[in-house]
Amino acid sequence: xxxxxxxxxxxxxxxxxxxxxxxxxxxxxxxxxxxxxxxxxxxxxxxxxxxxxxxxxxxxxxxxxxxxxxxxxxxxxxxxxxxxxxxxxxxxxxxxxxxxxxxxxxxxxxxxxxxxxxxxxxxxxxxxxxxxxxxxxxxxxxxxxxxxxxxxxxxxxxxxxxxxxxxxxxxxxxxxxxxxxxxxxxxxxxx
Numbered sequence: 695x696x697x698x699x700x701x702x703x704x705x706x707x708x709x710x711x712x713x714x715x716x717x718x719x720x721x722x723x724x725x726x727x728x729x730x731x732x733x734x735x736x737x738x739x740x741x742x743x744x745x746x747x748x749x750x751x752x753x754x755x756x757x758x759x760x761x762x763x764x765x766x767x768x769x770x771x772x773x774x775x776x777x778x779x780x781x782x783x784x785x786x787x788x789x790x791x792x793x794x795x796x797x798x799x800x801x802x803x804x805x806x807x808x809x810x811x812x813x814x815x816x817x818x819x820x821x822x823x824x825x826x827x828x829x830x831x832x833x834x835x836x837x838x839x840x841x842x843x844x845x846x847x848x849x850x851x852x853x854x855x856x857x858x859x860x861x862x863x864x865x866x867x868x869x870x871x872x873x874x875x876x877x878x879x880x881x882x883x884x885x
Contacts, residue, residue: 710736716782718747719792721800726750739783747779751793758796763789772805842866 710732718726728746730739753759762774763782774792782789792804845860845867853860859871 710734710739710783714783714785715788716743717788717790718750719790719804720751721794721798721804723751736780736783740779743779743783747793753793753795760794760796760798760801761791762801763791 713732716728761777763777767773794801860869
């Protein structure tokens with residue numbers, strides 16, 4: 695798996711190609727979905743992640759944080775492993791993390807039942823949406839309809855609704871209607 699490319703001949707300026715999602719769980723407050731686009735340097739991404747987590751979790755700059763990522767044991771039990779923002783930035787997957795001030799006894803109260811889904815990649819990290827998305831992608835890959843048709847720009851413009859959404863990417867047209875519900879940003883309210 696290629697995680698990035700070297701820019702300007704400096705390994706410290708490596709550009710991470712992939713986007714990512716963290717579902718951050720705090721002792722106080724609601725979950726926070728933190729997303730980022732690919733193409734950022736690791737240093738800038740880590741800074742963005744830390745600032746966002748501190749702001750949303752109401753942590754001051756001088757507070758030390760404990761960050762743990764959820765994973766599944768062989769028996770299906772959800773466990774947490776200490777990690778760093780640098781590791782999460784390189785991982786570029788959907789990860790569920792819990793974030794608390796160092797030494798906060800409420801840490802064990804933060805649980806994640808949604809990560810109890812087995813069979814997602816070798817890392818065993820998951821979320822309900824990721825599991826459904828991966829299954830949908832597998833079923834689509836197994837279909838034998840590999841026949842492509844030409845689509846004009848005018849036809850593509852017609853398919854721009856929530857219940858019928860097509861996109862063009864690198865010369866190919868994709869019907870992403872059934873995947874819209876998995877977008878990490880959620881849906882915008884209708885006005």
